[in-house]
Amino acid sequence: MTDWxxxxxxxxxxDYDRKMGDTGAPLDSRFGRYLTQNLDGLWEEDRKDPAAFLVWAWSIATPPTMSPGYVRVRPDLAAVRLTQSQYDGRLVVVIETPVQHGQLAQGVRPPYTVRDWETDRYSHSDGPQALQAPEDESKPTLLLTATLRLPADSWTLHQPAGTWAVEELLIxxxxxxxxxxxxxxxxxxxHQVAKLIGDEGGHW
Known part of the structure; x- marks a missing residue:
């Protein structure tokens, strides 16, 4: 896998997906098992629609359906979802992330002392660490979360076949x-997320 x-x-x-396959056969796939178990969630009219097919596949590839997911989300992010706009049907990527106070520009940080997101000490990440609410609930806490929604109008989408003679083709x-x-x-x-919660936090 690519490093974070x-x-x-x-x-x-x-690689993990193949390793966790039941049979060890070259085409065996944990993701594949979840896809076939959830095929009734893919409407007939969506099987050849690249955006609708992707939204369905992504919802299965990521938590909570698959945990750990076939697609891994960076541990310091809350979620990365794909959806279609209820207004015009366009594909949208939705990124939800905790925002620590220190990642905000000085002038917009909380004007009083409160607890913030803390590193999850039970997280085992090879990079950025997952965040959690403070275990100590005896003092005030202010937890901020940002939701970034970006249209995917310029994306190149994979065209699914729509009908699959064997499960391997669907997978x-x-x-x-x-x-x-x-x-x-x-x-x-x-880059947009990096400017929100990375070293450039608060400097859009």
Missing amino acids: SATTLVRVAD DDAKQAVALAVQQINASAG
């Missing part, structure tokens, strides 16, 4: 769709 960086928000865990379509989305999420949103 300030602009890497999501990555595919394909291959889903893997290609989410892998392409991972690349484009990192490219389109990585």
Whole structure:
């Protein structure tokens, strides 16, 4: 898997997926099992629609459906979701992230002393650490979360076949769709998230 960086928000865990397959066969896939178990969630009219197919595959590839996910979300982020706008149907990437007070510009930080997000001491990340609410609830706490919504109008989407003679073809379509989305999420949103919660936090 790709190492985490300030602009890497999501990555595919394909090696882990194959390792956790039941049979050890080359095409066996933990993600594939989840896809076939949830195929009734993919409407017939959405099977050939690249955006609708991607939203369905992504919802299965990420927590809470798969945990750990086929697509891993950087531990310091709360969620990276794909959805379609209820207004015009366009594909939208939604990134939810805790924002610590120190990541805000000086002039907009809380004007009084309160507890903030803390590093999850039970997290085992090879990079950024997951955040959690303070265990000590005896003092006031102010927890800030940002939600970044970005249209994906310029993305290149994988075209699914829509009908699959064997399960392996469905799995291959889903893997290609989410892998392409991972690349484009990192490219389109990585720098914006880095300016919010990275070293440049507060300097949009």
